[in-house]
Amino acid sequence: MTVRKIVPKKPWAGRFKAGTDPRVEAFTSSVAIDRRLYRHDIAGSMAHCRALQRAGVLSAKETSKLITGLQQVEAEIRGGRFKFRPEYEDIHMAIEARLTELVGEVGGKLHTGRSRNDQVVLDLRLYLREAVVELLGLLRQWELSLVSLARREAGTVMPGYTHLQRAQPVLFAHHLLAYVEMAERDKGRLRDALRRINVLPLGAGALAGTNYPVDREYTARLLNFPMVSANSLDTVSDRDFVVETLSALSLVMMHASRFAEELVLWSSQEFGFVDLPDSVCTGSSMMPQKKNPDVPELIRGKTGRVYGHLMAVLTLLKGLPLSYNRDLQEDKEPLFDAIDTASDSLELLAVIVAEMTVRREELARAAASGFMLATELADYLVLKGVAFRTAHAIVGRLVRARLDQGEDLMGITLEELRTFSKAFEKDALDMLTVEGALERKSQIGGTARTRVVARLKVLERELRAEA
Ligand code: ARG
Secondary structure, eight states, rough: OOOOOOOOEEEEEEEEGSSBBBHHHHHHOOOOGGGHHHHHHHHHHHHHHHHHHHHHHEEEEEEEEEEEHHHHHHHHHTTTTTOTTTTTTSOOOHHHHHHHHHHHGGGGGGGTOOHHHHHHHHHHHHHHHHHHHHHHHHHHHHHHHHHHHHTTTTTTTEEETTTTTEEEEEHHHHHHHHHHHHHHHHHHHHHHHHHHHHHOOTTTTTTOOOOOOOOOHHHHTTTOOSSSOOOOHHHHHHOOHHHHHHHHHHHOOOOOHHHHHHHHHHTTTTTTTTEGGGGGBOSSSSOOTOOBBBBHHHHHHHHHHHHHHHHHHHHHHHOOOOSSOOOGGGGGGHHHHHHHHHHHHHHHHHHHHHHOOHHHHHHHHHHSSTTTTHHHHHHHHHHHOOHHHHHHHHHHHHHHHHHHOOOOTTTOOHHHHHHOOOTGGGGGGGGOOOHHHHHHHOOOOOOOOOOOOOHHHHHHHHHTTTO
């Protein structure tokens, strides 16, 4: 960094003899990041003007001048005509400076009874409550893509896994709906966070409150806040709602990442369960045959960023004395990036789910393969009065013997079964179908067709009602 000319004339320059070092200007400026708050800043300022008018601080004429000016600034920014000069410390200063250029001296009255400390947190809350509503919508889109695939593939079976080893057959729809359950919890957490985001901070001033008789409940009504914050010191220093959002988004990304991991596995030649749409894959610059699942891989990778952002903000906050500290300016970049990352990831997952091809025969073959039905045989013995542990041991020996013969469970005869236990009778062979194995798991939460379809219906109805 080189020292160039010292730029004077900050709104707070009164008590300073010298101007700011340009390196400090660059270091402290946040306008490149917080400019995305411009609409919220202007909406907050307009409500503040009205509250000041009602308190008798601004005349009707001044108020309307300020509001018209603010509308003009908003139009300039929206139209891309606004010059964000880096010497504006932040979006709040940038807007006020331009407003004053436009409306003259009365622009200087906007900041009466307000500090950037309550202003910035107002902007952040206004922004975040919109962003959270959008995220709820994107989660719903992902869920809709999953339930409609579950509907389309209602008959499809697949191997269920534990330890990534084939375990027991399940319905493909059951597997998809597991992610819908996760997304439902994600939405619950975001909605819960929304209640604490939705609190009016304006009126806390710099830290102690304001000398002007503003009616904070009036401002809250103007801005649609159901609650007014109760302690000015807490108000300007609280970023719990940022942490809560980042925490909820970390879980969103964890779920997205686990699903992405399954897509990577399923689309591999080793699994061959699905084909991802060409539009979300990329090729190799060297190997002509490659089609790589880059989008799921990047979702998995970007999850780490969001976790990092959560840690960054928690760490940012842990040592701060009350009340406002400039450190707090560092909350926005991680928050915004987490929101962008989660939004993009959810949007793309919904596209992939809607467009991928499910290879039913491969899934069905894998579901019936190997020893997926061994547990059914053990449970058959239990039905015949054998203790489960004994039954488990008997079937374990049977599996071992078949493995040694290079066979799986398919094609086993009653005679062979009876060499392991006389409790096997001819209905034992009926246990060895995927359909039967599924249908027996008919308790709440099980993979039986009727259960899965019933849950699917409930989820479809709930998702429809959310529109
Ligand atoms: N840009 C700051 C932030 O994002 C708000 C400004 C408060 N600055 C101050 N010197 N009190 O937190």
